[in-house]
Each structure stands twice: as structure tokens, then as C-alpha cells.
């Protein structure tokens with residue numbers, strides 16, 4: 001995922017006007033700006049679509065692209081070295097911790113942060129779809145994250 005300019009976590013991507021280009025062409029263009037390398041995206045990579053709760057004229061389309069660790073590392077390097085949006089719209093790529101540590105560390109803590117739009121739900125559906133974590137582990141991570149959020153909101157400031 002990435003840290004966005006507004007301080008929220010989200011996925012690489014952006015707005016596409018479907019009367020001007022296909023969703024996949026628009027996503028490939030945004031990926032090039034945000035991660036600095038060409039990542040070919042096709043209709044077969046489409047995972048889900050959803051009307052945005054914040055703006056009914058906006059539809060969020062989510063794509064999953066499987067890659068090797070070497071490909072991921074190349075993207076991480078390019079995101080800093082050559083992405084035109086680095087330091088502007090994107091403040092850095094982040095890896096999602098797919099493990100549990102004591103006291104909610106790892107995935108639960110990650111999920112307790114703030115995410116743009118429905119990207120948190122998109123992350124959870126991708127982890128489920130790719131079977132990177134079991135249904136039980138995901139439920140437990142969400143439960144611990146909610147508990148942590150409640151604790152934080154009680155913190156005196």
C-alpha cells in the first residue's frame with residue numbers, strides 16, 4: 001500500500017474518466033505516476049467494484065496483481081527513484097504486516113490506522129481472496145483493531 005499526501009493509507013491508483021480511456025489504461029497510467037514502473041493491468045485482474053459512500057458519482061474499482069518478491073522490490077525502488085508523484089501525492093510505499101505480535105502488534109495495529117474510502121475493506125477482501133490469511137485470522141485482526149481504536153479514542157489529549 002502507500003502513505004498518501006493526505007496522511008491516509010490507500011492503494012496506488014486514481015481517478016479515471018471512462019469516456020476518455022479504459023479503466024485498465026487509466027490504472028496503468030496512475031500506477032506509472034505513483035510507482036514509477038509500467039505495471040500492465042488487464043480486465044482479468046479486476047476484483048470488485050463499489051459505489052463510493054462519500055460520492056455517489058464515484059465508483060471504486062479494485063484490481064489485484066500478483067507479483068514475485070523481486071518484482072515487488074523493483075517497484076519499491078522505482079517508487080522512490082523515478083515515480084513522478086513521489087513526495088507529492090505519494091509519501092512512500094508501505095508493506096502490510098501479515099502477522100500477529102503481542103498486544104495487537106502486526107496486522108491488527110496496521111488495520112487500526114486511517115484508510116482512504118473503502119481501501120481497508122479492499123485490503124481485507126484481497127487477503128481473503130488470495131488466501132494469505134484464514135477467515136478466522138482476518139476476523140481476529142479486525143476485532144483487535146477495533147478494540148485498539150476504541151482504546152485510542154479514549155486517550156486523553
Ligand SMILES: O=c1[nH]cnc2c1ncn2[C@@H]1O[C@H](COP(=O)(O)OP(=O)(O)O)[C@@H](O)[C@H]1O
Pocket residue numbers: 009010011012013014015016030052054058060089116117118119122
Ligand atoms: O485505495 C483506495 N481505495 C478506494 N478508494 C480510493 C482509494 N484511493 C482513493 N480512493 C478514492 O478515490 C478518490 C480520488 O482519489 P485521489 O484524489 O487520490 O485520486 P487522484 O490520484 O486521481 O488524485 C478519493 O477521494 C477516494 O474516494
